[in-house]
Amino acid sequence: ELVFVLMVRIRLCLGEAESFKEQGNAYYAKKDYNEAYNYYTKAIDTCPNNASYYGNRAATLMMLGRFREALGDAQQSVRLDDSFVRGHLREGKCHLSLGNAMAASRCFQRVLELDHKNTQAQQELKNASTVLEYEKIAEVDFEKRDFRKVVFCMDRALEFAPACHRFKILKAECLALLGRYPEAQSVASDILRMDSTNADALYVRGLCLYYEDCIEKAVQFFVQALRMAPDHEKACLACRNAKALKAKKEDGNKAFKEGNYKLAYELYTEALGIDPNNIKTNAKLYCNRGTVNSKLRKLEEAIDDCTNAVKLDDTYIKAYLRRAQCYMDTEQYEDAVRDYEKVYQTEKTKEHKQLLKNAQVELKKSKRKDYYKILGVDKNASEDEIKKAYRKRALMHHPDRHSGASAEVQKEEEKKFKEVGEAFTILSDPKKKARYDSGQDLEEDGLNMGDFDANNIFKAFFGGPGGFSFEGRWKCSPAGFGNVSTQIAWEAGGVCQGMCWWRRVLGFAT
Template sequence: MAAAAECDVVMAATEPELLDDEEVKREAESFKEQGNAYYAKKDYNEAYNYYTKAIDMCPKNASYYGNRAATLMMLGRFREALGDAQQSVRLDDGFVRGHLREGKCHLSLGNAMAACRSFQRALELDHKNTQAQQEFKNANAVMEYEKIAETDFEKRDFRKVVFCMDRALEFAPACHRFKILKAECLAMLGRYPEAQSVASDILRMDSTNADALYVRGLCLYYEDCIEKAVQFFVQALRMAPDHEKACIACRNAKALKAKKEDGNKAFKDGNYKLAYELYTEALGIDPNNIKTNAKLYCNRGTVNSKLRKLDDAIEDCTNAVKLDDTYIKAYLRRAQCYMDTEQYEEAVRDYEKVYQTEKTKEHKQLLKNAQLELKKSKRKDYYKILGVDKNASEDEIKKAYRKRALMHHPDRHSGASAEVQKEEEKKFKEVGEAFTILSDPKKKTRYDSGQDLDEEGVNMADFDANNIFKAFFGGPGGFSFEASGPGNFFFQFG
């Protein structure tokens, strides 16, 4: 019996002590007070732990849920906070701070209409509550920003949409919907790194978010990384098969990739007409894809240059640089077309742009060549004056001089008007200048290389064309012009 009694004593000592309701409440209050202390120190994780202990002790206490909701809000865990805030007002519909926190969570998550209802209930309970009044205004402002953004998106005013979403996110920092809309518009504006950053932040929290996957793909698509973009669009459609935007973007990306590759193949095969048609078809697929379209315009410009449609090639390259003003290849292609059409000032401008961007030896030489041709184009074209090409022989130059000198000699036009005589005298002098330069190998070399002839002591201002003419035709008295009829002359040697 003694052994049995001892066992009972031991068993009694190991049984848990049961607390009465008052003790439970006191312990729960102790946990809440400790939670408050940690909250005041901004140690929200510890505060959360103690509020949870208080709730476990007294799961029917509205203020405990309200406090934990406030802590979760400080931790940025708004969805969990919303659940606690809603539980607090279910337990006590007259709990004003509970309604305020519920509204704040709704607003932070982007549900402005639900937030308005919560703030309205708080004002019904306390119509002088200044926080509820201000938050109600904030919720209405967010709804207005949403409305404006929706209209501006339809108008394709993407800058305005970004502005509205930035303002809305000041009140709704946890709203993925607002962030996605902002990111999509940033992509449409060509601000790809910003758009990618927003989408990537969301995907880190939710890797299955179809909207974020779509925006990530959109950025790659617009950066001409079409193959990678398709992968993201396909993944978005796997998460949300009815995602209309991802479906359209995926279809466009595949079509654009195929047309561009077909055009490139036709070009390599020398089938320029087909290449032109394919690049043109590709340009009609998606006008929003600026970077890819810039490349397509440049490719089509190259085709036009091969077809010797240089004006069309220049126009295509101009369209390319309008879409992408950093596209060096398009500037180089257009500059070459300008050179081929003797538009040297425009060529210099393009080569300067290229050299400022990429200071390579090759680009420097291209610029120097264009500057030289521009300089040469601004002086008299002696080859053109004589009517010969740049590879004319010495005999061809002499024959050309003989013909042009006789054609423009002042004596031949002595019966013409003063204006005509003046013009022919000018041409006669230019013919003499041309012959003086092009018949002298050293001067011709300097002229062809674009060097200044003044350095050789050639002063064309004091040049006398008659001396060249007399020397060429044998001196004074060796020739004369006589009329053979009205306006007709023939040349006679003495």
């Protein structure tokens, strides 16, 4: 009688469990996986030794993306019934989705042992092999620092293993190393929302901050990762580098503020050697060192440092501004204009507009004749200094002084003589000089430098005797114009008194 009662209860339980299963199937068909999960759970609670109930709940959990829980149910189903093909398939699918392709392969091979014609197992086995192949390629490429290829491999692997945190972390780390920080942060943050203790995700989150020059915050994440996993080598190395980089940079800044430029240069150089992968921080260090070099008047070295800075970070406005100023100081105006244009296109401020305008003016001025250079005087030269310089240069390049030279030399000296006259015409007139210094086009102001006569300027300056013309030429022997024994005759009607006066002016013996 007792056995009969037990059998009745068992049958009632089985009937109730089957009822729960059927209701679960109905909700599963409607894609209401949460309700399906509830009814499959009731079926298991009613009859905990039925493999198919665990298999069904595993399938539901997979549809909900809860692969770790689904894996537990699938494994329980095949423990209860090792010949349960669907259970082995679902276990393999869970392993594969979680990134364990080796374990997945074993499950699919077991299916084929039970049913060698099972096409799903055959396809899934190929998928598992594909994932294993992508893993191997990614491992080799990571060592080669071919991070783009690693990201590609991980994207392909994640198509078959969408719940694999390991693949996602590797992808995120490579994205960070490629400078794609927002993408890397997004991946790491998604994992941390599901598992706030994931040391790898904490490390990647810190790595992104570290590479974005938020070093203090980065250290906090590295420390947290090391609390979760004290032996995390990457987090340990990154934490050490971050602290060292922060200290060196701060020491360099302090030395710079104190005016100790030599020490600042050394500290910035040491900081640059800590981590070549930290692009943004290194860009700032190069720019800082460039500023030090400019203070030391090592302008070419400063330009090189700023160039390295913009190579690392082509959006770094401060480096462009520093380099442009160095170009201005070294009179490389075209390069300065290019940098200021880049700055103004990025940040259209009044200050940047004025800097660009100033550089454009200097560039325009640089393409004109440099009258100060022609006369050999400073831009702040006085009126007397300009006159003395003209006297010296005009006598040096006067054509009559070189009448015995070759035709080529005579032509060159005539050109220089004319340029000296031009320079004196402009720089000796305060108004013309002011327009010239401001970068205005003198020809646009009505002054045609091709119309004046350099000989007339020479006569007016030296105040020579009247009645003779510069259109004539001294006739000299091959021995040279300055030789005392040379016989000189004036071809164009000059009088003896005039001839002797010009000999004195041009510096020859009388």
